[in-house]
Amino acid sequence: MSSMITVAISIILLILLSIFSRISHALLFSITTLTFYCLGFVSQETLLQSTVNNAVVSLIMLMVASLALERTRVLTLASRFIYKGSYHYSLFRLGFLSCVISGFLNNTAVVATLMGSIVKNRQIPASKLLIPLSYFAMLGGSLTLIGTSTNLIVNGLLISQGLPELSFFSFTPVGIALCIFVGGTIILLTRFLPTRIDTDDQNDFFIEATVLPHSKLIDKTISGNKLRSLNALFLAEIIRDEQLISPVSPCEIIQANDKLLFCGDITDLNQLKRLNGLAFFAEESGLSTQNLQQVIVRADSILVNKTLKSTHFRSQFDAAVVAIQRNGERLSGKLGEQYINAGDKLIVATGNDFIKRKNVERNFISITPAIKDEQLEPWQEALTILGFLAVLTGAALHIFSLFSGLLFFIIALLMSNILDGATIRRRFPFGIWVIVSCSLCIATVFVKSGLANYLSQQLMQHIGHYSPIVALAIIIIITMFITEVITNNAAAALVLPIAIATAQNLDVSTLPFIMAVAYGASGSFISPYGYQTNLMVMNAGNYRFSDFIKIGWGVSIAYFVVIWLFTPLIFPF
Incomplete structure (x- = not known):
């Protein structure tokens, strides 16, 4: 019992410091993990396994591979097809493009590229497009296993607990529903966005x-x-x-x-x-x-x-x-x-x-690179695009693992001088690696200490006479709240053990609860600080915090409702 209390206090401190302090999340998660290691709650083997977890390494390799894709003209060419017809038609085209592309590319790169095009256009005020761009990119991340880091981390947590892993397109059916219905909600709510012209x-x-x-x-x-x-x-x-x-x-x-x-x-x-x-x-x-x-x-x-x-x-x-x-x-x-x-x-x-x-x-x-990368040769651009498509196809059809495909793809990029060691070292996502690895360790301690099961039992005492659909709603709300105040990966790591334990206590399938956590952790619409694409567009569109609240609350409700209704339909209890 004492170990469970210690773990609970440590996690509460982690959450509070993440919200109210300016200490970097990577440092906070590192300190929490080191504390658990010193107290003997996490073994050296678990610590090392979390660092080189298949899902974690695949995530890092995916982000490295995306550096090459950023040098291609895919996003630049896509941005040229946005501004045609009326405002709402342009908004629809923006939503479609950013959702589809974000399902396969890093959404930060997608937003950064399309944002530049939006700011420069003179047909539609940037303030009417930039918040929707960030939201659409988040929705697109829900389409595939690699659409967002959260999906890969959830998959990694499942593998580490001996549960069946998710397939490349497991997320797609509900992801499509999110893109359609929540995307439509975004378009309807854009009337509340400010119209700020550059000269003002x-x-x-x-x-x-x-x-x-x-x-x-x-x-x-x-x-x-x-x-x-x-x-x-x-x-x-x-x-x-x-x-x-x-x-x-x-x-x-x-x-x-x-x-x-x-x-x-x-x-x-x-x-x-x-x-x-x-x-x-x-x-x-x-x-x-x-x-x-x-x-x-x-x-x-x-x-x-x-x-x-x-x-x-x-x-x-x-x-x-x-x-x-x-x-x-x-x-x-x-x-x-x-x-x-x-x-x-x-x-x-x-x-x-x-x-x-x-x-x-x-x-x-x-926003604008200090030194622009040299344009790729046509054969290099073809190799980058076709090679990435081959990796995705092979992983989706289970011809080879995502890890193996990305490993050979990155080697090919290095050998063809599309990427170099200096670029990888400079843009290596070390902070994300630390946070994700530590999140896996913290989730392991969360389960082994019995705290996850205890919280699940307390939840059951209050909703035991209700159906699993009520428990699912509570899990989604908790996940979305933690995502707004900390990070999406931390939300997934902290809530997933509780979700799995709740499903087991209800004697129903764990899959709808797992997927609900994955989707819930990818939705941060109210706070501009909860997701980095929101932070990117905040200043570019000259937004205020209230601008995100005006549109974000409605989008969050729609996002919750779609997950709550569609997840049990696609993944029955």
Whole structure:
């Protein structure tokens, strides 16, 4: 009993810290797993097996293989067929394309590519398309075994517990229902999305420039230097000798070492460069503003709740921040003293080593690459696409395992110079590997300690006189809630043991409960921080948290209802 209490306290702390602290999820899961190992709850053998679990390694290889697919023109060509006809017809095409492609490719890559096309289009406001894009990509992940990491992890947990594994298309029937009915709900609810035109949103970037001692701007007024007539840029504040001057009068005289704080469109940065004697915050770090990249700060980034100066940004990433955008919020004060929030969009000036730093991918979601990969040769592109299709076909028809197919596919990519070791090392999903491996260990302890069965029995005491359909509804709700507040993989690992124990106590098939957990863990529609594609589109569409709530609650209800009704129809009790 004492071991069960210890496990319960550890898991509760894990959940609370994941919600309320800024400690990275990878570190939290590592500490919890190490605690269980030191207490003897998990053996060395189990620890190693979780790290090299077939499903875990297959997931990592799938993400590595997707790096090659990102270099092909599949997503770029697909994006050209979105904007035709009316808004709702374009939305339907976007939903169809993103659902189908996300069933086979990494949905982060799908959203990143289509997002660029959506932001650039001038036919439909990006704010009317970006949240639906993220939601459609999530729905597409429910179509196949490889559509989302959650499905692979659930399959890995089943194998580790000696239960029958799921097939490649086990998820497809209910996944199609989700795409149709929840996708239709998304289209209906888009009326609640804001319409924000680019020209209304240009004041979101926050840019700092220092007046150098030799500048010709010195001793002239704001209006005399024509700082009031800049295109799409507005001088919001001046910091002089640690004193903030705001609002700035047109008659204010510029002095040496003044820090000028502008709000505006980063694409018009060149007009500031043409002004004599201005140095940007990035240039103070010794970096040129010639090579700029847009990145979004991840929710579990080490930068969150820290100032730019305190993070030693230049030494960590070989980059310096030029501008910050925060969902329409007007920032104030020195750029280096701004506290970074999850979801902030940063314009960074990059050095030569930026592309090689491993921690870049762990802290940022890249919107525009600092160095674009060279275009593949036609034969390389054909090899990548046909090879990936061959892997999927062979795995689906059980000609060979997904693991074997991906292994040979990646070797072929390396031998043909489509991928190289440097790219794999730089973009290796180490954080995901840690979280998933630790989740498997925690799930094992959850079961062996008896805690999963105990919680299931407590659940049975309250719903014992109801049918299994009620228990299934409760399992789905719990899974969807944990997904919103932590991560999809953690939700699957924590709820699956309870779901299996509940089915066994009810003396019904475990399969509908297993599938319900897999589907439930893939739906995060209310919080922009629960799923990284939501975080990606949040800043690109200049959304606020309330925008996700307005549409997300309805989508979540529809998502729940479809899983609850269709899962027992396809997978009977």
